[in-house]
Amino acid sequence: MTLAVALMGLTGCSSAGTPTADVGAGSAPKTGGTLRVGIVGGSAKDTLDAHAPVTHPDEARAIQLYETLASYDNDHKVQMALAEKITPSADAKTWTVRLRAGLKFSNGKPITADDVIFTFKRITDPKNPQAGATALAGLERDAMTATDAQTIVFPFTKPFATFTDIIAQYNAGIVPIGYDPKNPVSSGPFMTESFTPGQQSTFAKNPNYWRAGQPYLDKVTIIDFPDDTARVNALLGGQVDAIDQLPLGQVNVVQANPQLKVLESATGSWLPFTMRVDQAPFDDPKVRQAFRLIVDRKQMVDQVLGGHGTIGNDMYAPFDACFPKDVAQRNQDIDKAKQLLAEAGKSNLSVDLVTSAAAAGLVEAAQVFAQQAKAAGVTVNVKKVDPGEFYGDQYTKWTFSQDFWFTRDYLPQTAASGFTSSPYNETHWDDKEWNDLVGQANAATDQATRCGLIQKAEQIEFDRGGYIIWGFPNSVDAYTSAVNGFTPDKSGIPLTSFGFRNVWLNK
Numbered sequence: 001m002t003l004a005v006a007l008m009g010l011t012g013c014s015s016a017g018t019p020t021a022d023v024g025a026g027s028a029p030k031t032g033g034t035l036r037v038g039i040v041g042g043s044a045k046d047t048l049d050a051h052a053p054v055t056h057p058d059e060a061r062a063i064q065l066y067e068t069l070a071s072y073d074n075d076h077k078v079q080m081a082l083a084e085k086i087t088p089s090a091d092a093k094t095w096t097v098r099l100r101a102g103l104k105f106s107n108g109k110p111i112t113a114d115d116v117i118f119t120f121k122r123i124t125d126p127k128n129p130q131a132g133a134t135a136l137a138g139l140e141r142d143a144m145t146a147t148d149a150q151t152i153v154f155p156f157t158k159p160f161a162t163f164t165d166i167i168a169q170y171n172a173g174i175v176p177i178g179y180d181p182k183n184p185v186s187s188g189p190f191m192t193e194s195f196t197p198g199q200q201s202t203f204a205k206n207p208n209y210w211r212a213g214q215p216y217l218d219k220v221t222i223i224d225f226p227d228d229t230a231r232v233n234a235l236l237g238g239q240v241d242a243i244d245q246l247p248l249g250q251v252n253v254v255q256a257n258p259q260l261k262v263l264e265s266a267t268g269s270w271l272p273f274t275m276r277v278d279q280a281p282f283d284d285p286k287v288r289q290a291f292r293l294i295v296d297r298k299q300m301v302d303q304v305l306g307g308h309g310t311i312g313n314d315m316y317a318p319f320d321a322c323f324p325k326d327v328a329q330r331n332q333d334i335d336k337a338k339q340l341l342a343e344a345g346k347s348n349l350s351v352d353l354v355t356s357a358a359a360a361g362l363v364e365a366a367q368v369f370a371q372q373a374k375a376a377g378v379t380v381n382v383k384k385v386d387p388g389e390f391y392g393d394q395y396t397k398w399t400f401s402q403d404f405w406f407t408r409d410y411l412p413q414t415a416a417s418g419f420t421s422s423p424y425n426e427t428h429w430d431d432k433e434w435n436d437l438v439g440q441a442n443a444a445t446d447q448a449t450r451c452g453l454i455q456k457a458e459q460i461e462f463d464r465g466g467y468i469i470w471g472f473p474n475s476v477d478a479y480t481s482a483v484n485g486f487t488p489d490k491s492g493i494p495l496t497s498f499g500f501r502n503v504w505l506n507k
Contacts, residue, residue: 027484033505034219035483037495038231038243041358042224043388046197049181050173051123051130054391055358056244057201057224059170060498064190064203064220066173067210069097069116070164074489074496076268076319076407078164082111082174082187082210086167092159092445099150104208105176106186113146118177120144120154131423135166135415138442159443161450162411169412170493189215189501198224198388209501216485216504226357226387235260235478241505242479242486244494245360248306254478261483265475268319268407269492270312271361273353273369273468274426279399281346285464290340292468294376295369296332300470304364309473315458316469317410319490322451324458337376350379351400356390359404361473366402396426406492410454414438427466434460482506 042057050066053059069083080086085098103111123130124141138156145153154163166172174187184192189211190203200223205215223240225231228247234240236257246254246262254260275282275291282288297311310318313329341347355366363384370380390401403426405413417424418438437457444450461467477495479486485503489496496502 029213029216029485029504030506031216031504032218033507034221035217035242035500035503035505036221036223036240037500038223038225038234038240039494040228040231040245040360041226041387042198043226043386043391044198045388045391046195046201046224047181048184048192048195048201049130050119050175050179050184051132051171052181053131053171054395055387056494057222059493060222060244061195061201061203062173063170063188063493063498064222064500065184065186065188065192066175067187067189068168068170068172069099069174070168072168072491072497074487074491076409076490078168081168086164088163092161092163092443093156095154095156095160095163097152097154099152100210101150103187103210106191106206106208107176108208109176109185110149111174111176111187112149113152114149115176116152116174117144117146118179119172119174122175122179123172129423131171131416132166132169134419134422135162135169135412137421159445161445162409162442165409165412166415169408170497190220193219200224211501215501217500220500228357228360235480238480241483242477242495244477246476246478247360248308248476250478251306251308251476259481261479261481263475263477263479263486263488263495264308265488265490265492265496266310266472267475267490267492268317268472269475270316270405270469270472271359271365272316272403272405272426273365273470274398274401274403275466275468276399276426276428277466278428278430281344281349281351282400282466284344284346286340286344287346287349288464288466290337290344290346290376291373291378292330293333293337293340294373294378295468295470296372297330297470299372300365300368303368304361305471305473308476309471312469312471314462314465314467314469316405316467317408317413318472319407320409320454321447322410322454324455327459327462330462332372334375341376341378348377348379350381352381352383354383354385354390354394354398354401356385356387356402358387358390360476362402362404365470396424396428398426401426407490410458411438411442414457429461429466431460431464 041055053062071081084100087096140155143155193202193204195201202221373380441453486496491497
């Protein structure tokens, strides 16, 4: 399938892009009220920056404040958002974006092509590149043009088949010329009322939001909760109306309470162990292979996730159309792991594993892996740090650690974590053969060709990469019965991709 054929439905689409939630019989959205949400993590380094979200609270704030040109729906399909039409040239080296008519920022200023150009120049600023810069490395940033107030032309140095996927990421929100992240003007459903890093933030309804009738709420308050117990107790005690990442041991407790509901979604999210391929002992591929063979993946999913997830096979992006489903499942093989460690001269190895309660399941996975490793003669010293330290100056520098990722297709994920220029290359992966394959895949306008290249690249990571991908956890959240508008969502981003614009309250 060629790119032009694949995009025929997309380029003519003007839908809002989010399926209707299950609102219940006889129910209709009500306006007004404040939604109070408890979200895992957060620290004094919390940010409102549209283009630099790292933690869950950062991401939740960015999604309230900033709208993207395109967005993912609940089935992980790209739909239009601020753009009404996105059209590639025949060779996919030039993309033309047409904005909807009448768009405004929260301060009443029109959202124009010049704002879009400013946004993407900010993201790709070579002196201060933002999280999405690597994915847009081929953009000729100084050659972007506005042919009129609603139309932007994006030129690339080579074919760029995944443009729509990249601009649909939550870190590509549109901001106005002169944007100040400390005093942000909003293109999204809400606008900032107050913000205390590491504690909470409150957002008021944006009266100029483009989606008719939304948001329904007057306000949203996001509260940081690094501690799971405190977050659950806040829900049980009525201090918050919804929480993300319900601890799996509390699912039955919540389900037994008629005033509470559980929201569970199958996702392509993943909680990898990250092995730095440029640091001993993981600079030896035999050690990386051995550690992957140590993992009992079923036990991980059963014990860490309580069965709320699916088994992984050291490859990410399971919802990608090109995902290689025919690769044999890697299973625990302690004897082979011992053999590989012996061949590497690393028998009776001792390593530190840095973990944090930055995402549900990380600490538990670290503890289970440490137990599994004993059978191979490996001592794993679990070092737990708080989320602020975990995502501090050492983030992406830990020799052996963990991370969390939401659902992404393969090529957008590689841009975020696979290259030396990527913002979150936790494994310090730098493989020339792989780099070349991914570069070719990004330029391939024929889907069959692109899939073949992606599958070769995935095989390389399966064989010698730095991730241990043991499973894909379901997203499990909870909220009170007074809350409406949440629905299952494949993104892995909690609470229906933090889609609070869709939410309304009965009370």
